[in-house]
Amino acid sequence: MLGSPHIDVLLDIKTTLGEGPVWDAESQRLHWIDSADGRIFRSTHDGRELRAWDMREPIGSMAVGKDGASFLAALKSGLHRIDTSSGERELLIDPEPDLPNNRLNDGKVDRQGRFVFGSMDTLEEQPSGSLFSYSPQGQLSILDKDIVVSNGPCFSPDGKTLYFADTWTGEIWAYDYETATGKASNRRTFATVDTSSGGAADGATVDAEGYLWQALVYGGKIIRYAPDGTVDRVIETPVLKVTSLAFGGPKMDTLYATSMAKPPLPRFPEDGQQRGALFAITGLGVIGIPEPRFGA
Template sequence: MLKSPHIEVLLDVKTTLGEGPVWDAESQRLHWIDSADGRIFRSTHDGRELRSWHVGEPIGSMAVSRDGSFFLAALKSGLHRIDAASGEQELLVDPEPDLPNNRLNDGKVDRQGRFIFGSMDTLEEQASGRLYSFTPEGQLSTLDEGIVVSNGPCFSPDGRTLYFSDTWTGLIWSYDYDPSTGAATNRRTFATVDTSTGGAADGATVDADGYLWQALVYGGKIIRYAPDGSVDRIVETPVLKVTSLAFGGPEMDTLFITSMAKPPLPRFPEDGQQRGSLFAVSGLGVRGLPEPRFGA
């Protein structure tokens, strides 16, 4: 039975556009980013040992490498390898050199070590974005296209269903995902997002029971969807602009939530004093799944 949650500010780092939390079970560290300011953060589950890396440009998502020596980072200029010790950067591939108004956005690693990530139009108007797969061997492929703002890629517990959102469609999609080839096929609507409060689909994760959790950005809510796409639970959050979420901690039962301190465009709402904080939610009675590292 689900319990009543307790929500607290773990770190008041005032991220301009906090995003992409990733709990690395091997190192027992939480990673997250400031997408607008170009920073990667890392801390313990209780907010100690805070460290950050400046990457010099907007960042959409990141993953920890198999041996932990580098981050794979989706920057505006392409996928980069960032050395965890020195901070040195190496461009691996630029998927969209012909689309200067696009940038790379949300991403997750599949169970086989591929990085699944999307791109977006920075004005959030044109359907110029795509959904990509990048293998540890360096092969880039396109999984889907015609996307305005790519968000929320995540996988079912068996790794055979890929979930993904184009934020302003109001839809969460699911695909049949082939773990052996990395192909995503048979796109269909998994759930329709309730945008009546002004919120929209943002980052997402799947728990150990196969339920999808999604941040309703600008709506100040976290929505838990059952495997059949029905709304199972709604958690109200202290700020409107919650952006993404990840389960982690020693028992994988803490839900970490990122938020933004400043909206990216003038038409989006401002927020309260806790805007830009990293939140920790306990007492949910739910456990998450460890996220894979990037690499073979």
């Protein structure tokens, strides 16, 4: 039964472009990034034991490695393995060495341990991006192409449906996802995003009931979509630029939401005092699904 949400500021660290929250159930730690400033953060479920790693370049997303002692980071220069103890990084692959105006963006690990991630045009104008899959064995595959801004990859509870958005199309797409091979096919429109308030589809996650939760960046809303694509619930957020979502906490019943303190381009709106904060939303009456580690 859905409850009444309560929204708290968990950490007010003013991330320039907060993104990509990931709850690691094994370590009971929350991870998120500052995409523009190139940092990975980690804390307990209630914001204690805060630690940060400096990537020294923009980062689009990250995942916890199977060993728990490393991160997989989608940096502007490519996918890297980051040693959590030393901070040293190892380049695994650069998917787009011939596209200097692109950078890697949002990503998520599938149920089999592959990292599904996308790229984007840094000016958010040209369809130069792609949707990729990177396997624990080091194989890179292209799942889709001609994307402007890759955002919100996430999976149905059974892992057989991949959701994904090219932010400025005004749509969230669904693909048939072959769990054995990691191939995506049969792209279709899952939901049309209400952009009347100026918002657009950003980060997303799926709960244990198979409903998709999506951040409406610049619109100050979180939308819960039913499995048939209809709007089930709308939550107003304290800031316009809410960017991404992840369920976590000891009971998997807290929805963590990142936000940005400064828009990436001049045409995007400014925000209120809580801009850039990390929010914890409780009382929703639903739980999430633990995210797999890369290589799991």
